[in-house]
Amino acid sequence: MAIRVNPKIIDDLEGYGAEDVQLCYHCGNCSAVCPHADEFNVFPRRPMRYLQMGLERKLETSLEPWLCYYCGQCSDQCPRGAEPGETMMSLRRWLISRYDITGIARLFFKSTKVELAAVIIVALLTGIFFLGFGLWQGDINVYDGSNAFLPSSFIHNFDLALGFLVALFIGLSAFRFWWFSMGGKSAVPIPWWLYIKKVYLLPWHFFTQKRFADCEKETTRRIYLPWLAHLGLMLGYVTMLFIVMVFVKQLQAGPEINWSVHVFGYLASLGLLIGAVYMLRGRLKKNRTQYQRSHGSDWIFLVLLFIIALTGVTQHILHRSGLLLAANIVYIVHLMVVVPWLLRMPFTKWAHMFLRPLGMYFSAVRNEALTRQRSGIETTVPARKVA
Amino acid sequence: MESRECKIGVYICNCGTNIAKVVDCEAVREYISELPQVAIARTYKYMCSNPGQELIIQDIKEQGLDRVVVAACSPRMHERTFRAALQTAGLNPYMFEMANIREQCSWVHDDPQAATEKAKALTQAAVFRVAYHEALEQMMVDMCPNTLVIGAGIAGLTAALELADAGQKVYLLDKQDHLGGNLARVDLTAPYLDSARDLLTERITRVKTSDNIELLLNSRLQELKGYVGNFSATLVSVDSDDTEENKAQKIEVGNVIVCTGYKEFPAERVTHFGYGKLPNVITSFDFEKMLRAGRIECKDGEIPNYVAIIHCVGSRSPEYHGYCSRVCCMTALKYVHEIKSAIPSCYVSDLYIDMHAFGKGHEDFYRRTSEVKTMFLMFGKGDHPIIRSAGPKDDCQMLIEVNEQLSGEVIEIPADLVILMVGMEAREDATETARLVNISQDKDGWFIESHPKLDPVATTTDGIYIAGTCVAPKDIPDTVAQARAAAGRILAKIAKGKIAVDAIYAEINEDSCSGCRICNELCPYSAIEFDDEKKRSHVLSVMCKACGACVAACPSGAIKGRHFTDQQMFAQIEGVLR
Numbered sequence: 001m002a003i004r005v006n007p008k009i010i011d012d013l014e015g016y017g018a019e020d021v022q023l024c025y026h027c028g029n030c031s032a033v034c035p036h037a038d039e040f041n042v043f044p045r046r047p048m049r050y051l052q053m054g055l056e057r058k059l060e061t062s063l064e065p066w067l068c069y070y071c072g073q074c075s076d077q078c079p080r081g082a083e084p085g086e087t088m089m090s091l092r093r094w095l096i097s098r099y100d101i102t103g104i105a106r107l108f109f110k111s112t113k114v115e116l117a118a119v120i121i122v123a124l125l126t127g128i129f130f131l132g133f134g135l136w137q138g139d140i141n142v143y144d145g146s147n148a149f150l151p152s153s154f155i156h157n158f159d160l161a162l163g164f165l166v167a168l169f170i171g172l173s174a175f176r177f178w179w180f181s182m183g184g185k186s187a188v189p190i191p192w193w194l195y196i197k198k199v200y201l202l203p204w205h206f207f208t209q210k211r212f213a214d215c216e217k218e219t220t221r222r223i224y225l226p227w228l229a230h231l232g233l234m235l236g237y238v239t240m241l242f243i244v245m246v247f248v249k250q251l252q253a254g255p256e257i258n259w260s261v262h263v264f265g266y267l268a269s270l271g272l273l274i275g276a277v278y279m280l281r282g283r284l285k286k287n288r289t290q291y292q293r294s295h296g297s298d299w300i301f302l303v304l305l306f307i308i309a310l311t312g313v314t315q316h317i318l319h320r321s322g323l324l325l326a327a328n329i330v331y332i333v334h335l336m337v338v339v340p341w342l343l344r345m346p347f348t349k350w351a352h353m354f355l356r357p358l359g360m361y362f363s364a365v366r367n368e369a370l371t372r373q374r375s376g377i378e379t380t381v382p383a384r385k386v387a
Numbered sequence: 388m389e390s391r392e393c394k395i396g397v398y399i400c401n402c403g404t405n406i407a408k409v410v411d412c413e414a415v416r417e418y419i420s421e422l423p424q425v426a427i428a429r430t431y432k433y434m435c436s437n438p439g440q441e442l443i444i445q446d447i448k449e450q451g452l453d454r455v456v457v458a459a460c461s462p463r464m465h466e467r468t469f470r471a472a473l474q475t476a477g478l479n480p481y482m483f484e485m486a487n488i489r490e491q492c493s494w495v496h497d498d499p500q501a502a503t504e505k506a507k508a509l510t511q512a513a514v515f516r517v518a519y520h521e522a523l524e525q526m527m528v529d530m531c532p533n534t535l536v537i538g539a540g541i542a543g544l545t546a547a548l549e550l551a552d553a554g555q556k557v558y559l560l561d562k563q564d565h566l567g568g569n570l571a572r573v574d575l576t577a578p579y580l581d582s583a584r585d586l587l588t589e590r591i592t593r594v595k596t597s598d599n600i601e602l603l604l605n606s607r608l609q610e611l612k613g614y615v616g617n618f619s620a621t622l623v624s625v626d627s628d629d630t631e632e633n634k635a636q637k638i639e640v641g642n643v644i645v646c647t648g649y650k651e652f653p654a655e656r657v658t659h660f661g662y663g664k665l666p667n668v669i670t671s672f673d674f675e676k677m678l679r680a681g682r683i684e685c686k687d688g689e690i691p692n693y694v695a696i697i698h699c700v701g702s703r704s705p706e707y708h709g710y711c712s713r714v715c716c717m718t719a720l721k722y723v724h725e726i727k728s729a730i731p732s733c734y735v736s737d738l739y740i741d742m743h744a745f746g747k748g749h750e751d752f753y754r755r756t757s758e759v760k761t762m763f764l765m766f767g768k769g770d771h772p773i774i775r776s777a778g779p780k781d782d783c784q785m786l787i788e789v790n791e792q793l794s795g796e797v798i799e800i801p802a803d804l805v806i807l808m809v810g811m812e813a814r815e816d817a818t819e820t821a822r823l824v825n826i827s828q829d830k831d832g833w834f835i836e837s838h839p840k841l842d843p844v845a846t847t848t849d850g851i852y853i854a855g856t857c858v859a860p861k862d863i864p865d866t867v868a869q870a871r872a873a874a875g876r877i878l879a880k881i882a883k884g885k886i887a888v889d890a891i892y893a894e895i896n897e898d899s900c901s902g903c904r905i906c907n908e909l910c911p912y913s914a915i916e917f918d919d920e921k922k923r924s925h926v927l928s929v930m931c932k933a934c935g936a937c938v939a940a941c942p943s944g945a946i947k948g949r950h951f952t953d954q955q956m957f958a959q960i961e962g963v964l965r
Binding site: 001002003004005007008010011022023024025026046049050052053054055058080 | 761801
């Protein structure tokens with residue numbers, strides 16, 4: 001049965017950053033140079049072809065964009081300037097908006113102005129809410145303990161509620177991701193036990209980003225800095241998210257430093273600041289292939305993250321210095337950025353933190369299913385030992 | 388065999404190692420030098436080099452040689468070189484014979500001993516033959532400076548102007564009632580998107596106002612008699628039949644340029660695209676008409692949202708034409724640009740087998756067509772897309788199913804308008820034209836060049852030149868280049884005033900001729916005329932190509948091939964056999 005093409009998809013993707021995909025004439029250099037392309041995953045060429053031809057279903061069910069960390073070697077090798085790396089990046093944005101059930105992601109990716117307006121509105125509402133709440137129930141000159149301007153127990157509950165909301169949408173997107181690529185829309189029958197066999201890959205890819213380092217494995221001059229910066233930023237972020245969610249009371253207590261918690265905070269802040277500065281500098285100077293083009297969403301992501309880290313560190317210093325009024329004001333600014341940041345997580349670039357390791361895990365499962373199918377091994381039940 | 392008194396010099400070439408690595412040249416030399424008429428025999432590394440030729444010239448002068456044999460490569464390669472050397476030394480150039488011991492020995496044999504024996508035999512044959520060579524003189528004939536140009540397309544117009552600008556008289560003939568040929572049916576041209584009309588208008592105005600060009604529209608060639616430099620052409624109106632001789636116009640010309648062009652492949656021959664049945668499946672020429680009218684639309688007057696272009700219709704297929712028509716790929720890309728500029732919201736898909744973007748500026752043009760988001764789809768050679776009408780729910784008129792090669796997917800694309808890129812084919816009257824001017828056609832009906840690479844505008848008939856798309860499909864730059872080349876060749880001949888005719892031709896001994904006229908019909912070059920008064924045939928030596936057909940056929944033995952006499956042939960055979 002012939003698949004109906006949608007010639008309009010290529011126009012749609014332009015809004016997500018894929019501006020040059022039409023130039024590709026399928027020499028395959030990009031896929032030859034990509035250290036992650038294999039017999040099952042011929043990318044970037046295949047997704048680029050699907051995109052040119054408007055094979056929407058094929059793109060939607062594709063895992064290949066998630067196997068890429070955008071090292072940029074493909075774009076460097078492209079004889080036509082079709083920017084395969086950028087196309088993969090754009091496809092990830094497009095996929096995030098496809099997985100998202102609310103339509104917010106599409107709105108944000110298509111218009112940076114809309115995203116920015118949403119961020120500002122949420123920030124202002126947050127600011128008004130916390131300022132009002134603080135003035136109503138506390139003293140602006142008290143940072144922690146009883147009568148605190150923003151009591152840590154309240155913040156803790158607020159964080160948990162926010163976390164639940166974000167987890168809900170991320171979970172929904174992740175489920176749709178699975179449904180598109182592995183479940184109902186997939187043509188490959190996958191035995192359930194393969195999911196268990198390969199589950200270790202999920203934390204592995206999440207915490208090491210080993211495949212980003214592997215991008216360099218066939219180059220003569222290996223550059224691990226982008227990987228380290230990316231890893232530092234991500235680990236810093238995850239650590240911070242965790243301690244804020246769980247130990248916000250210990251964090252806010254003071255003035256003495258609670259090393260068992262704070263040491264993680266310091267390390268995480270360091271990772272966040274260095275990572276964000278490295279990437280912002282790269283995008284400003286356009287010093288690497290992957291930094292040549294920046295989508296509006298990339299800027300919002302990095303700038304907000306940088307402000308969060310900066311205000312977090314500042315309020316901590318102000319608190320320990322006894323400048324409590326200033327610490328509380330910076331705290332409000334901090335919350336004004338954190339709340340919109342967290343709320344937009346499932347609908348923006350940030351989602352790739354979960355979706356990429358998930359994609360790599362799915363891909364490993366699917367590859368093995370395909371290998372077994374090809375070699376004629378039973379795919380539904382594990383082979384039983386002959387007594 | 389009687390031996391003739393002569394002093395022959397024999398030169399055996401090593402051709403670097405081309406000959407010497409298989410043939411023992413020294414052994415050949417030793418063997419040949421034993422022959423009684425051989426005054427001197429030498430071997431040399433490269434006979435064709437200046438020192439090699441100098442060796443021959445010196446020996447002729449010092450040793451008083453009267454005949455020369457060179458055993459080397461094919462005479463097609465260097466016969467002229469060595470004949471010129473003989474002439475320099477004061478010897479008649481026809482007192483020369485070449486033995487081919489490279490193509491016929493060293494390049495084709497592995498066994499050195501057998502190859503050497505064969506080289507000895509071939510060289511000996513040349514020695515025996517050259518002993519009977521006679522001094523021959525080239526003939527000079529007068530040259531009529533007028534030229535007949537058949538076909539007034541871009542090639543004919545260009546050639547006519549080139550000749551007229553040089554002050555020569557041109558008769559420009561066309562069957563149609565207007566100038567411009569096929570190009571007059573085209574809108575823009577690839578890859579620079581210049582208007583075809585602009586290209587033509589300037590030429591046509593100049594042709595019409597030129598004093599040296601006589602336009603003969605609505606006319607055709609009825610008969611061409613004579614030979615290079617002295618043709619007599621009979622021209623008639625296209626409506627008249629051959630019997631109305633009173634309307635015929637006779638002109639005298641020295642040369643003829645045939646640039647009769649092509650005709651488009653008839654799309655109705657390909658049934659699977661539904662041309663003629665589906666209203667919105669049209670050919671590239673139908674589309675040109677639309678473009679020239681300034682409105683791209685479907686049959687019902689609607690503006691199309693989806694246009695599909697299908698390449699290689701009638702070309703590169705074993706069923707129709709095996710060859711590539713060369714211009715369709717770039718024309719298709721041109722359509723994309725024209726469609727996108729007229730209807731920016733239109734989606735254009737381009738279905739090709741291979742994209743042939745070989746010319747100057749073409750690859751760049753291909754890239755620019757990618758930039759405007761053309762959906763390029765590749766289908767397999769031997770396969771073809773299938774077009775069907777769309778259903779009421781679809782937002783398009785037709786759906787095209789393609790087994791797409793670059794993705795490996797079978798897909799279905801929407802289309803409101805389908806353009807079939809029809810190729811070029813030889814005109815129906817090409818056979819008639821070829822017969823009239825005495826040139827040949829290849830299996831596809833295209834006219835054959837004298838040499839496809841080295842002599843592309845000349846034909847096997849002297850004075851008849853071919854240019855443009857009557858030779859093979861080609862684009863405008865190539866056509867114009869050929870037209871100018873043909874005109875240039877003719878101008879060079881006119882400048883000489885007289886033309887040299889090869890001294891090798893057939894001669895009829897009128898005393899022995901019985902007037903049976905067998906040779907008249909046999910001659911492939913129409914070079915034999917029958918004298919009704921004398922009741923004898925005679926050869927028009929300028930037209931004779933010395934093929935020897937008449938010599939062999941003459942029942943009275945009255946015809947002699949100059950430079951291929953019985954004596955020379957028998958001596959050569961004896962040389963091989965001895």
